[in-house]
Amino acid sequence: AQRVTQPEKLLSVFKGAPVELKCNYSYSGSPELFWYVQYSRQRLQLLLRHISRESIKGFTADLNKGETSFHLKKPFAQEEDSAMYYCALLVGTGNNRKLIWGLGTSLAVNP
Amino acid sequence: DAGVIQSPRHEVTEMGQEVTLRCKPISGHNSLFWYRQTMMRGLELLIYFNNNVPIDDSGMPEDRFSAKMPNASFSTLKIQPSEPRDSAVYFCASKRGTHTDTQYFGPGTRLTVL
Numbered sequence: 630a631q632r633v634t635q636p637e638k639l640l641s642v643f644k645g646a647p648v649e650l651k652c653n654y655s656y657s658g659s660p661e662l663f664w665y666v667q668y669s670r671q672r673l674q675l676l677l678r679h680i681s682r683e684s685i686k687g688f689t690a691d692l693n694k695g696e697t698s699f700h701l702k703k704p705f706a707q708e709e710d711s712a713m714y715y716c717a718l719l720v721g722t723g724n725n726r727k728l729i730w731g732l733g734t735s736l737a738v739n740p
Numbered sequence: 741d742a743g744v745i746q747s748p749r750h751e752v753t754e755m756g757q758e759v760t761l762r763c764k765p766i767s768g769h770n771s772l773f774w775y776r777q778t779m780m781r782g783l784e785l786l787i788y789f790n791n792n793v794p795i796d797d798s799g800m801p802e803d804r805f806s807a808k809m810p811n812a813s814f815s816t817l818k819i820q821p822s823e824p825r826d827s828a829v830y831f832c833a834s835k836r837g838t839h840t841d842t843q844y845f846g847p848g849t850r851l852t853v854l
Contacts, residue, residue: 661841672743673783673831673845715783719841724790726841727773732782 631656633718635731642706643739650701650734652690652716661719662699663728664690668712676701676714686710706738744846746832752852758820761849764813765834773843774807774817775831783831789815822853 632655642648654660664676677685679692679699690701699716713735717728745764753759765772773788787797789809797807804823809815819826829850833843 663841672847673833675842678841725795727785727788727796728841728843730783730785 631718631720631729633716633729633731635714635716635734637734638732639735639737641737641739644708645705648703648706648710648736648738650714650716650736652699652701652731654697654699654716654718656697656718656720658720660692660694660697660699662690662692663717663719664688664699664701665715665717666712667715673715706736708738708740711736711738744832744834744844746830746846746849748849749847750850750852752854753822754854755823756821757853758818759822759826759851759853761817761819761830761832761851763815763817763832763846765815765832766836766844767813769834769836769844770812771835771837772809772815773833773835774815775833777829777831777848786817819851822851824853827851827853 634653636651662679665673666676667673677683688701688703690699692699713733715733716731720729721727744766747762770791774786776784776786784799786799787807788795792809805819807817829848831848832846835843
C-alpha cells in the first residue's frame with residue numbers, strides 16, 4: 630500500500646529549540662519524498678525535496694530507507710516557522726505520477 | 741506571474757445547489773491537479789490532468805463530482821448536487837512537464853454547504 634504517515638497533528642516548541650516533524654512512508658518502489666509548507670494566509674508551497682539534498686530556511690530532511698522515514702529537522706526553531714507542514718510521496722511512473730500526502734503537522738513555535 | 745488563480749475564493753451555498761469551482765493554471769504548465777482539504781482527511785487528490793486529459797480520477801468521491809479541462813488555461817470542478825459534507829477547501833495546483841514534480845498551488849476555494 631502507498632501511504633504517508635505524519636503521526637503528530639500538532640507540535641509545539643519554544644523559539645530556539647530543536648524541532649523534528651516526523652514522516653514515515655510505505656511504498657514498494659523507489660521513493661521520492663517532499664515537504665510542503667503552508668504559512669498562515671499563504672499558499673501551500675514546496676519546502677524541500679529529498680533528491681535535492683538541500684537545506685531550506687534551516688530545515689533539512691534525510692531519507693532513511695531502512696526506517697522508511699523522511700523526518701524534517703531544524704536545530705533552532707524560529708517563530709516564523711509556525712505553519713502547517715505536509716510530507717508527500719511521489720508514486721507512479723511515466724505520465725502517471727502523483728503525490729500521496731500525509732495529514733499534515735501543525736507546528737507552533739512559541740516565543 | 742499571478743500564479744495559479746482560483747475563483748471564487750469563498751462560496752456559501754445551500755444543500756442541493758450546483759457549485760462550480762474554477763482554476764487557471766500557470767501559463768506553460770501542462771499538468772493540473774484538484775485537491776480537497778479537510779481537518780479529518782487532510783489533503784486528498786481528487787483528479788489530475790496531463791495536457792488537458794484526465795489521467796487519474798480515482799479520488800473523485802462520487803458521481804456528484806465532475807471535472808473538466810477544456811483547454812490548457814482553464815479547468816472546472818463541479819459538484820451537483822452539493823451536500824454539507826462537501827464543505828472543505830478545494831485547491832488547484834499545476835506543474836510544468838511530466839518529469840518535474842514541484843506543484844504550484846492556488847489560494848484555494850473555501851466551500852460551505854449549508
